[in-house]
Amino acid sequence: MIFRQLFDQASSTYSYLLASRAGGEALIIDPVLEKVDRYLHLVKELNLKLVKAVDTHLHADHITGLGALRDHTHCITIMGEQTKADVVSMRLADGDKLTIEGLSLDVIYTPGHTDDSYSFVLPDRVFTGDTLLIRGTGRTDFQNGDPRQQYESLFGRLLKLPDATLVYPAHDYKGDTVSTIGEERVYNPRLQVTSVDEYVDLMNNLKLPNPKMMDVAVPANMKVGLVQEEIARRGWALPAAEALALLGKPDIVLIDLRERSERERHGTIPNALHVPYPALQESIRSGGILHELAKSTSKRLLFYCAFGERSAMAVQAAQDAGLTAACHIGGGLDAWKKASGPLVR
Numbered sequence: 001m002i003f004r005q006l007f008d009q010a011s012s013t014y015s016y017l018l019a020s021r022a023g024g025e026a027l028i029i030d031p032v033l034e035k036v037d038r039y040l041h042l043v044k045e046l047n048l049k050l051v052k053a054v055d056t057h058l059h060a061d062h063i064t065g066l067g068a069l070r071d072h073t074h075c076i077t078i079m080g081e082q083t084k085a086d087v088v089s090m091r092l093a094d095g096d097k098l099t100i101e102g103l104s105l106d107v108i109y110t111p112g113h114t115d116d117s118y119s120f121v122l123p124d125r126v127f128t129g130d131t132l133l134i135r136g137t138g139r140t141d142f143q144n145g146d147p148r149q150q151y152e153s154l155f156g157r158l159l160k161l162p163d164a165t166l167v168y169p170a171h172d173y174k175g176d177t178v179s180t181i182g183e184e185r186v187y188n189p190r191l192q193v194t195s196v197d198e199y200v201d202l203m204n205n206l207k208l209p210n211p212k213m214m215d216v217a218v219p220a221n222m223k224v225g226l227v228q229e230e231i232a233r234r235g236w237a238l239p240a241a242e243a244l245a246l247l248g249k250p251d252i253v254l255i256d257l258r259e260r261s262e263r264e265r266h267g268t269i270p271n272a273l274h275v276p277y278p279a280l281q282e283s284i285r286s287g288g289i290l291h292e293l294a295k296s297t298s299k300r301l302l303f304y305c306a307f308g309e310r311s312a313m314a315v316q317a318a319q320d321a322g323l324t325a326a327c328h329i330g331g332g333l334d335a336w337k338k339a340s341g342p343l344v345r
């Protein structure tokens, strides 16, 4: 596995770049906006293809690099389903898998620092966000934080991992880089409590000042979405209600860009083809199935995904590949559901 721990001094944030092999797909966890050029350079140097960028939670102390990485690489942006961020391409829930080529991370919901905090688990390591820090835990006094929930996330979830599991947090302010679950169980002062009430008491009396960047970072991080208006302005977006009226029409081909797990959980629009977003480029280039389908039958390609982010990027890519009738469902399946569009499972 290729693994890089990257550091932003200004916010003491750790970001993590993962891939299973040189030349393969890569994932980045908790990227920081100011460091995006550095990440892109490293991705190039290591000959990787960045396909996913994920935040463990909505950060209050730095602006996320998710939007900028998506704009540069067309990667998928990911957060938990509780996030207040306006639009990310994909939302995860407890029990899901976060996958790229050759790597599969277990997704566990670990609220408490915020109500959208998640941890990501590999067999030998866990990315804990701000839920569990090295010799500390993330504060619980804003962004719907809750020390009771955090106690459960720590003692009920993270500390149940094997003692040898490496702990990679989203921050460290003292220069530590990695710990283990066993080490934190014994030496983390916040974990030496004997009851949930004692933990709540401890967390409610920290009296910490708000992060310097909070008033800037939180609003900015709630607006990471791709500007779908530009695609709409060019006439390449259909509102869900209009798309609904086209359902079953012979000159339309619906294409679902989501992953299998999203299709299973949320259902699919009837008779849609499944072309996962990572396979898109291959299928729209000359000789690819969607390219040939569109060219030989004059059918209109109507892309959709979860929230309209991947499909907006797909429309642009299809247009670039000469498929001028390509369009998408603005707002994705989320908007489709709100328009009472039918779904099959």
Ligand SMILES: [Fe+2]
Binding pocket: 057, 058, 059, 060, 061, 113, 130, 138
């Ligand atoms: Fe945080």
